[in-house]
Amino acid sequence: MANVLTMLRLLIIPVFIYFLARSQDGSTVAGVLFALATATDWLDGQIARRTDSVTEFGKLADPLADRLLIGSALVILLVQHRLPTPALMAVLVRDAYIMAGFYVLRRRDIVLPVILLGKLSTAGLMLGLLLAILGIAAGVYVFWMGVVLSLASAAVYTTRGIRQFRRPRAGVIAGS
Numbered sequence: 001m002a003n004v005l006t007m008l009r010l011l012i013i014p015v016f017i018y019f020l021a022r023s024q025d026g027s028t029v030a031g032v033l034f035a036l037a038t039a040t041d042w043l044d045g046q047i048a049r050r051t052d053s054v055t056e057f058g059k060l061a062d063p064l065a066d067r068l069l070i071g072s073a074l075v076i077l078l079v080q081h082r083l084p085t086p087a088l089m090a091v092l093v094r095d096a097y098i099m100a101g102f103y104v105l106r107r108r109d110i111v112l113p114v115i116l117l118g119k120l121s122t123a124g125l126m127l128g129l130l131l132a133i134l135g136i137a138a139g140v141y142v143f144w145m146g147v148v149l150s151l152a153s154a155a156v157y158t159t160r161g162i163r164q165f166r167r168p169r170a171g172v173i174a175g176s
Contacts, residue, residue, distance in 0.1 A: 001051070003058050005044035009065045012037045013072060020076045026135020034133055037069050038126045059111065063102075066122060067095050073129045083132050083140060087147045091125065094154045101161050110164045117156055121149035 012033055020030035044062060048054045071092065078088045105112065128143025 002044040002048035002053055003055060003061070005040040005047070006058060006061045006065055009037045009040045009044075009069065010061070012040075013065070013068050016069070017072050017076065020073065020133060024080060027133060031130060031134040034069070034073065034126075034130050037065075038130070041066060041069075041126075063114075067099065070122075070125055070129065071095060073133065077129070077132055083128075083143055087144055090147050091150055094150055098154060098157060101157065105161055105165060108165065110161070112157060112160050112164065115153065115156060117149060117153040121146055121153045124149050 016030055016033040016037060019027050019033060023030060041062070044058070048058055074083075074088045074092055077083045078085060102112075124142060124146030126146075128139050128141075128146045131139025131142055133139075
């Protein structure tokens with residue numbers, strides 16, 4: 001069921017993009033779709049953990065769906081000049097950096113668990129984006145808080161990733 005919700009979120013994204021791109025000052029339909037997609041994110045995580053049905057697909061597709069949802073909203077809001085460019089660029093660069101790090105670590109069979117700070121940053125970004133999508137001015141301030149949390153979580157993930165990357169792998173002799 002959790003993977004079905006993740007797939008639903010992936011299917012909502014193009015429809016969300018369509019409605020957000022057509023609006024210039026706020027879109028209720030895009031806001032509802034964004035809120036629905038955000039709710040499926042929370043719900044699929046709850047279902048997967050409570051039913052002990054965490055899958056490899058879910059571990060990959062869930063964060064990808066989050067990044068696609070957030071990234072598409074960021075790009076459209078950037079083009080529409082509805083959020084500050086430095087904040088948007090910081091999040092886009094941070095997400096590209098985190099995805100590249102995920103790829104490097106995954107090639108060594110290293111998977112870092114999601115941390116609370118990462119979840120809080122995603123929640124802050126999504127709330128700020130939702131408010132901006134709806135045309136509510138406070139969205140800018142909430143989004144900036146999400147940006148700060150997002151950059152802090154990137155620093156924590158980097159530290160943990162480097163630590164895991166440097167750890168000797170089983171069966172590998174140090175110095176060889």
